[in-house]
Amino acid sequence: MDDRAPPGNLTGCLFCFVEENPRSECKCWSSGQKNPLDVDEKLGTPQGHCTGGEMANPVPSACCVVLAVVVVVYAQRHSQQDSHIQYERVGADVTMKCGSMDWDAAVTWTANGTDIDASHLNGSYLILKKVDLTQSGQYSCYEGSSWHLKYQTYLRVGTPPKEPLLMCRSNNYPKGFYCSWHLPTPTYIPNSFNISVIHGTREMVCEKDVFPKNRCHIRYLQLFSTVKYKVTLTVTNALGKNSTTATFDEFAIVKPDPPESVVAKPVPNNPRRLEVSWQNPSSWPDPESFPLKFFLRYRPLILDQWQHVELSDGTSHTITDAYAGKEYIIQVAAKDNDIGTWSDWSVAVHATPWTEEPKHLTTEAQVTETTSASTSSFMPPPTTKICDKGAVVGSGAVAVCWTAGLVLAAYGVLFI
């Protein structure tokens, strides 16, 4: 039986078999007992070894041995669970020692369970030259003959952080503002961020958002202050740190969210009008006391140039110069009436002004037109295409339009 004593820190015994046969006994060690024999510092001595006494029945003793082996293996594996993590820069040369093994000890290194070629070894040391990201993983060192795990580490290859990008904005003035940040390039290893906000001599609390994690918000304690805010963000990882500072006025960062629920509708019996309405962004807390003004832009899909209208109040507008029959794209932006900058553009909406239903035609020319319209796919609608941009609304021009439409219809018939 193995008489090895447990390490001194054990306070009890995990396994203690009391056999039915009175001639067998099993003792447990308690803390404080010393062991004259060597104890492996890394692994410790398995707990609960049975010792002493005769065993009349060989089955329990075999059981004991099996259990002891199981415990040893378990302890070996799980003693490395609270893993050692090693961070190294991309391009660095890395040397790993096999725990307390001598340089000339025979060892085997594995990376993620795969044996590492001996050419990477210098004695029992593992040498990795100019490491790259693909070399991140679990590295283990086993004693040559016994295959005892002697050392294990998780290598994380990464980079120190570059200067982070920091942005602060108030989309809910006058309640407060938020700051968000990100790194321009990934580091591939965990980073922690620390942010400080100072207003004059006062340090303010930036409460971190649960989501997204790279954002925090500050409540305004004062309004209308000329004193600037100074926000410093520091990012730290195992390979280094970096920071950036933003300084700004209370007014300068005010930027509402875009207007919501933008709707554009044709106006019945008005071929050149579109009625547009929208709502204040829901994040803007008090539009009555802090009213927004709006900027509306619109263009027909077929053109690149936008028309713009600035509106100092109200959340609706009627476009009166739309091209008849043309589909329009419309967007709206918002800004506090007095301070700050314009929001981003709202989601775009599409609308086409009202057009008159084609009338039932009874003359020969009109029958021809109807026939051609049903068979030709490339004929333009007689009421719109001809009367294109810049067309003047008036009875004379309308007559010209109809005539031109009929001529085109006739051509269409000829070509079919």
Add this chain to the structure above:
Amino acid sequence: MAAADNTSAALRRRDLCSRGIRLAGKMRSDVVDLLDTYVERQGLDASASVAAVEGVPVAAVERWDEQTGTQRLLENLAAYRTFRALLAQMLEEQQEQLGEADTTLGQALAAVLLQVSAFTYHLEELLRLESRGPPSEEGAEPPPAPHLSLFERKLRGLGVLRELAQWAVRSTRDLRQLAKPSPGSSSPASLAESP
């Protein structure tokens, strides 16, 4: 009769608030332009940080949303009376310093001084409507300008104009609060109760 008087007073108040808002907006725009001119003419750096200047009303306020209407009016009135005197001092110093050499800055200062005076009167009207009447101006004069070097006076002037620009925004917000109808009524709330 009393109800009609109340309605008339409420309408008058709303009218004064609306005009005051427009006046404050125009004043702010002109002060911002004046700041650019002042910085350029005085050879200053626009981003120069100016410590709190003694005797200049500070626009910064905590718990702004909790103030009553009367508090808002009284604080505004005290501030603009002080700015009126400060701008007059600046105009005098500028004329002594530059004489007639720089009329652009002088004219811009004078124009803003006029608007500040007009706005002060507007605030006094609002307070009269409240039947409070504006407080007297005795003792409201700012302390005499401390003996400062030319550069220090220029920085002080920068501080005055910056605070005035902030006040113009604050006044706009204050008047909007005053013009808001109280809950359950279509007329603006009485100044004593409205935040």
